[in-house]
Amino acid sequence: MNISSFLAWISVILLGLTMLLWLIRIATDKKWFKEGSKLYEFHEKMKKPHEMLGALLVITALVHGILSSAKILSFNWGTASFVAIILLGISRAFLKDENVEKWRIPHRILGIISVAFLIAHLIIIF
Numbered sequence: 001m002n003i004s005s006f007l008a009w010i011s012v013i014l015l016g017l018t019m020l021l022w023l024i025r026i027a028t029d030k031k032w033f034k035e036g037s038k039l040y041e042f043h044e045k046m047k048k049p050h051e052m053l054g055a056l057l058v059i060t061a062l063v064h065g066i067l068s069s070a071k072i073l074s075f076n077w078g079t080a081s082f083v084a085i086i087l088l089g090i091s092r093a094f095l096k097d098e099n100v101e102k103w104r105i106p107h108r109i110l111g112i113i114s115v116a117f118l119i120a121h122l123i124i125i126f
């Protein structure tokens with residue numbers, strides 16, 4: 001396996017784990033648990049790893065794209081997926097405690113689009 005393929009699969013795992021941590025956060029939503037309870041704390045603890053995995057994903061996906069046989073600046077589903085991931089990161093940068101309600105939806109929609117484009121990328125390759 002070459003470095004590009006290795007980083008490609010790492011990117012898939014990172015995207016999967018980021019989504020998994022988000023699902024755990026949904027399941028342990030702060031609204032439903034008392035402050036200080038175990039699940040409330042778990043919800044809080046999943047926030048940083050979710051952000052860090054997302055940031056790492058941008059790097060591994062970029063290096064994979066650069067090393068792949070396709071031009072990164074061309075239309076292909078890999079680049080489309082990467083652009084969606086970048087926009088996902090940008091939408092996160094706008095997400096602050098005071099405007100969570102406004103930016104949560106674009107962040108979620110971009111998450112779904114990133115996964116959908118990645119699936120298209122994988123279907124076309126295999």
Ligand code: HEM
Nearest residue numbers: 005008009011012061065068069070071072078079081082
């Ligand atoms: C940055 C833009 C991207 C480009 C230009 C790109 C391009 C490519 C190309 C051309 C291949 C076929 C192997 C090759 O010819 O090198 C490939 C494979 C693959 N890509 Fe991407 N890709 C990009 C982004 C992504 C992203 C964001 C992910 C995952 C989150 C991803 C996951 C994969 C996987 C899993 C494979 C199969 C690897 C293998 O088994 O060899 N790619 N990509």
